[in-house]
Amino acid sequence: MGGISSEREISLQTGKAVLKALKQKGFNAMDIDIDRNAAESIKKATPDIAFIALHGTFGEDGAIQGILEYAGIPYTGSGVLGSSLAFDKLISKAVLENKNIPTPEYKVLDKQNLDSLSAPPFMPCVVKPPNQGSSIGIGIVKKIEQWEPALEEAFKYSDEILVERFIEGKLLAIGVKPGKSLPIVHIEPKSGFYDYEAKYTAGKTEYHCPADLDDETTKICSQISLNTYRALNARGFARVDVILDEKNTPYVLELNTIPGMTPTSLLPMAAKKDGLDFDDLVQEIVSTAKLDNQGNQL
16 A cells, blocks of 8 residues: 555545454454565565455556466465556557557657647547546647646656547546456546546545446447446456447446445445455455466466
8 A cells, every 4th residue: 555656545435444344344454555665575574365456557557466476475456467457548548449449539649759749639638647537637638728737746656648629528437357347437527637636536426336338338338338347457456447438339448447345435345245245355456366387386
């Protein structure tokens, strides 16, 4: 838990909630606040299983997963490859396109090629760094005067950024576990934009679970979430974010390999509708812990 990314505070909230649930389920659990000495801290703790409650860089990108692979400690969430594929939005978009999974039209902009940044490739559009979560660094451009400030903010986090065509519609969060999608959550931010404040400030967003969708649309969205999960080599529990346009066409925005895990987070909300309370969900996530190279241990 914790970590060194811009999402550290959210990770601490997730970690504390998970730790409490683990203890209530009878696990001999302890927390490790991850810093630059992660390998040493993990070696000293000698856990049998690692429940990864880290968000952002060094938590969801395959880095901590690689350390645990070397240490031979089974861990929750996706493996090294799945984590890195899903975390880098530039790569995950390419994979989705290759697998014919619908995703908003996009363009990659390079900070070094300033001549190409004079005007948006789409209008309206969403500008985002490829390696951040919790809506950090993201901007919506609906007026030309918003373009340069959005670029400036996104380029704080990466030398390459993603510009997506903005799609008006319903924002959906679809939890996925091995072989099954969970009830869909419809997210309605009161400001119209699901930014950091809307995500983590009480009363700023309304959530509807299950989402008010017809059976056919629910089936299509659920199947797309499973296809995305498989395409990006995810495992364990994950969450797929989808935008459903006015014609009921779904577009995949991203897959989160380590979704937020506080009692009010989206994955626990969906799991509860599926019959799993928070503590049971944590226990089931523990049961999915494994190594990429399970058979190659010394």
